[in-house]
Amino acid sequence: MxxxxxxxxxxxxxxxxxxxxxxxxxxxxxxxxxKIIYDNEKVETSxxxxxxxxxxxxxxxxxxxxxxxxxxxxxxxxxLTLASLYSQMMDADERLHAFKENIQPISHILESSLVExxxxxxxxxxxxxxxxxxxxLILEETRIVNSTGMTYVSAHIEDHANLSVEMKSxxxxxxxxFIQNSLKHAQAKKIEINLTRKNHQLCLSLRDDGKGFxxxxxxxxxxxxxxxxxxxxxxxxxFELISKKDEGTTMIILLSNxx
Amino acid sequence: MDYLRYILFFTELVxxxxxFVYWDKVKNTPWKWFPVYLFFIFLFESTGELLIYxxxxxxxxxxxxxxxxxxxFIFLYTLFYLQDRNENSKKWLIxxxxxxxxxxxxEKIFLTGANDWFxxxxxxxxxxxxxxxxxxxxxxLVHSESLLLFKSDMMFWVASGILFFYLGTLPFYGVxxxxxxxxxxxxxxxxxxxxxxxxxxxxxxxxxFIWKRQK
Numbered sequence: 067m068x069x070x071x072x073x074x075x076x077x078x079x080x081x082x083x084x085x086x087x088x089x090x091x092x093x094x095x096x097x098x099x100x101k102i103i104y105d106n107e108k109v110e111t112s113x114x115x116x117x118x119x120x121x122x123x124x125x126x127x128x129x130x131x132x133x134x135x136x137x138x139x140x141x142x143x144x145x146l147t148l149a150s151l152y153s154q155m156m157d158a159d160e161r162l163h164a165f166k167e168n169i170q171p172i173s174h175i176l177e178s179s180l181v182e183x184x185x186x187x188x189x190x191x192x193x194x195x196x197x198x199x200x201x202x203l204i205l206e207e208t209r210i211v212n213s214t215g216m217t218y219v220s221a222h223i224e225d226h227a228n229l230s231v232e233m234k235s236x237x238x239x240x241x242x243x244f245i246q247n248s249l250k251h252a253q254a255k256k257i258e259i260n261l262t263r264k265n266h267q268l269c270l271s272l273r274d275d276g277k278g279f280x281x282x283x284x285x286x287x288x289x290x291x292x293x294x295x296x297x298x299x300x301x302x303x304x305f306e307l308i309s310k311k312d313e314g315t316t317m318i319i320l321l322s323n324x325x
Numbered sequence: 326m327d328y329l330r331y332i333l334f335f336t337e338l339v340x341x342x343x344x345f346v347y348w349d350k351v352k353n354t355p356w357k358w359f360p361v362y363l364f365f366i367f368l369f370e371s372t373g374e375l376l377i378y379x380x381x382x383x384x385x386x387x388x389x390x391x392x393x394x395x396x397x398f399i400f401l402y403t404l405f406y407l408q409d410r411n412e413n414s415k416k417w418l419i420x421x422x423x424x425x426x427x428x429x430x431x432e433k434i435f436l437t438g439a440n441d442w443f444x445x446x447x448x449x450x451x452x453x454x455x456x457x458x459x460x461x462x463x464x465x466l467v468h469s470e471s472l473l474l475f476k477s478d479m480m481f482w483v484a485s486g487i488l489f490f491y492l493g494t495l496p497f498y499g500v501x502x503x504x505x506x507x508x509x510x511x512x513x514x515x516x517x518x519x520x521x522x523x524x525x526x527x528x529x530x531x532x533x534f535i536w537k538r539q540k
Contacts, residue, residue, distance in 0.1 A: 068504070068507060071501075071504050072504065072507065072508070075496060075500055075504060078495075078496045078499075079496045082492055082493065082495065082496060085492070086488070086489065086492065086493060089463070089488070092467070093463065093467060096467040096472060097467075097472055097473075097475070100470075100472050100473055101473060104473055
């Protein structure tokens with residue numbers, strides 16, 4: 067009986083010892099595992115943050131350049147054109163014949179300045195954004211993506227109204243981002259783009275048949291989504307994103323009275 | 326070996342003092358009762374020493390059997406409940422307290438004077454309850470984001486102290502005296518280990534007070 071008791075005691079003692087040591091090892095293991103995940107997430111977030119910051123900087127620069135280009139084109143160039151006209155009138159005026167030699171070089175300087183300023187303005191602004199409508203830009207992008215054979219993009223453009231460069235630029239970048247996400251993350255086979263206008267409201271809808279995502283988890287993490295949201299908000303527009311796992315993603319953007 | 330007991334007293338005192346020194350951190354939380362609990366533990370331990378010194382062994386035994394040990398278990402069960410105060414925790418508190426009191430009554434009515442494995446029946450049941458609550462807490466902790474902030478979680482240090490002391494000393498306190506006599510050398514070593522584990526528990530409580538983050 068005593069021997070059994072001693073064996074039982076030793077067994078219990080060892081079991082408790084093993085349990086305590088095992089618990090400590092398990093705790094340390096779980097802690098390290100979570101710490102590694104946390105550190106990786108931190109690095110990832112920091113990377114995304116830096117990229118977002120860089121993109122915002124590039125956007126800022128782009129907008130500043132567009133502003134300068136517009137100012138050169140709409141303001142400085144107009145004034146110089148006026149000055150050039152005056153100088154040409156003075157050159158043609160017989161009463162000022164004595165000053166002709168002085169007026170002609172001024173006229174030439176003004177002409178060459180105008181040419182230089184126009185080319186600078188063109189260089190600062192993306193020409194295609196300036197000249198093409200949003201519909202044309204989308205159709206062009208569609209052709210480029212379809213030529214890669216990775217997916218099929220169909221675009222239905224009802225509205226060809228010319229919007230401001232800023233609006234065109236932001237909407238076009240949203241379309242590009244959506245296509246990129248559909249290809250990169252959703253592996254979509256088909257993408258549909260519709261641009262319509264109803265009652266002074268421009269509606270851009272984008273839909274893919276990709277694998278979709280869980281909106282509760284991915285909304286916070288996706289830098290692309292944040293960028294699109296920021297761009298639409300900057301245009302005072304609203305947007306709705308609907309996505310479910312394996313059921314594709316749909317994005318609807320609404321802009322009131324766009325110009 | 327007496328000096329070990331003195332150090333143990335000192336660690337109990339330090340834990341209690343730490344509780345009151347960092348009162349600001351705990352005053353608006355359920356942890357405010359913990360320094361009070363430590364104060365009573367210190368008071369009872371000192372009284373117990375005096376009772377033994379003046380040979381009032383019966384009163385000493387009565388005080389521990391009916392006041393100190395039941396109070397410890399019920400307080401610690403309540404402490405676990407106060408961490409999340411949900412229905413589930415309430416059920417655990419009621420269930421474990423009822424089982425403990427039932428085992429205490431059973432022990433005092435049916436197992437009196439029995440010098441066998443059941444001479445610490447209610448204590449063993451009480452410890453099993455505490456260990457279950459500590460494991461439940463650790464299970465929740467390792468599966469949550471709070472794991473990364475365990476250092477500032479007071480419950481982590483308290484649950485660790487409880488797990489190490491109560492579980493680590495269970496074989497020693499649960500074993501009958503007759504068996505202790507069969508392995509005097511080992512039991513003597515184990516007795517020292519129980520004192521060290523007791524000290525560890527109070528040191529962990531102190532660390533909990535120091536590292537606890539103020540809400």
